[in-house]
Amino acid sequence: MSPLSRRALLRGAGAGALLPAIGACGSVAGSVASADEIQYWNLFSGPDGNLMKDMTRKIEDRVPGLKVKTTVLDWGAPYYTKLAMASVGGRAPDIAVMHLTRLPGYAPGGLLDPWDMDLLAEFGVRRQDINPTVLKRCQYEGKPFAVPLDTHPFIMFYDHDMMDRSGLLRSDGRPLPFESPAHYLEVAEKLRKDNGKLGPVFGHVNDGANAWRMFWTLFSQTGGVFDLTGARADIDIDRSVEVVRFMAQVIRPDCRTMDLPTAIADFANGQSPLIFNGEWDLNTFRTAKKDKLGAAPFPTIFDKPAGAADSHSLVLPRQNHVDPAKRRHAHRFAAELLKSSLAWAGGGHIPAYLPVTASKAYGQLHPQHEYAAAANHPALDPQAWFTGSGSDFQNRMCQALQLTLISGAAPEKAVQKMVSEINDLLSKPNPA
Secondary structure, three states, X not given: OOOOOHHHHHHHHOOOOOHHHXXXXXXXXXXXXXXXXXXXXXXXXXXXXXXXXXXXXXXXXXXXXXXXXXXXXXXXXXXXXXXXXXHXXXXXXXXXXXXXXXXXXXXXXXXXXXXXXXXXXXXXXXXXXXXXXXXXXXXEOOEEOOEEOEXXXXXXXXXXXXXXXXXXXXXXXOEOOOOXXXXXXXXXXXXXHHHOOOOOEOOOEOOOOHHHHHHHXXXXXHXXXXXXXXXXXXXXHHHHHHHHHHHHHHOOOOOOOOEHHHHHHHHHOOOOOXXXXXXXXXXXXXXXXXXXXXXXXXXXXXXXXXXXXXXXXXXXXXOOOOOHHHHHHHHHHHHHHHHOHHHHHOOOOEEOEHHHHOOHHHHOOOOHHXXXXXXXXXXXXXXXXXXXXXXXXXHHHHHHHHHHHOOOOXXXXXXXXXXXXXXXXXXXXXXO
């Protein structure tokens, strides 16, 4: 493989993210695994970090000769910058975690090596064992450059007792469907009146992603065109305006100026019957609500099921000189992580390894099992080198949406701003 260019590095790091992190990169990249262990970078802290640490320890205990040196870095632009710098500088880890939506900024620039699916199969993980919808997004030029560990979607959590009081649960305790945008607004008002408190909550103020998650969920349900592969964006403007107009109705009157911490607290403390949020806050809600907590995939409000999502995936950062033994260990470790992902499901993420989600043990996880179908319809960010979790793109989209959600401007103005921001990003030199 030819040497990496500065343009390829910029692609991986993300526009504007490179220079501030260069100074911090050296000390981390200098942490090198010993000859008999592989180096593993991830971005998991808090409960997820504890789960991953425990999974790794148990894998080491049961697999003779496999030793893993883990380095945990802050997620977001700093993480992805350091990963790109390490690949360019010849000091990359043997295996790393990457949000799948960031793959278009790495694989085309030569920052990653492809996986050997035959070797994974030797260790018990076959291609057909992995969620096919997510695995499809792992491909670049016909080669798999990522192996998905999970899907983590934007879903609906609800208070079982409050929903039941309003007659909105089926006999099996699951929520009744919303038949249309208008029907959702009727149900939201009923919940508000029946409980004498807040209606459904959604936090979006001062957040760099949540308004985009809601927009992308609803827009994906419409089936409208949102193509960023050309020189200029090809976007269904009418559908976009329709979605933004509906979002403005969803947040009023309770959530127009509500930030995410407030929304989480209001739902956890029983002030609201339901919240639209990422499954990664499962343990917060489970601790607060215990048996009253219910969860479901994001409801189908428009034409077809979809929910904004991403995937924690495993990648092989580019190595100047591949050590065959370490590359083999990296494949073994990846396979063992997937096969161990019932433990990972404890944090709320939906395992991408199908034998786990099909198991009796997973079926007994509550409420994880109730929203597992969200992994069948994940709406990952539109593919472009600048999109993905933690990206400036998502932040720009959120700022554009606030023109309507907070300031009350016409939806057309917010959509116009979104398109303008996207075209500005598309106008920048494409490192490909």
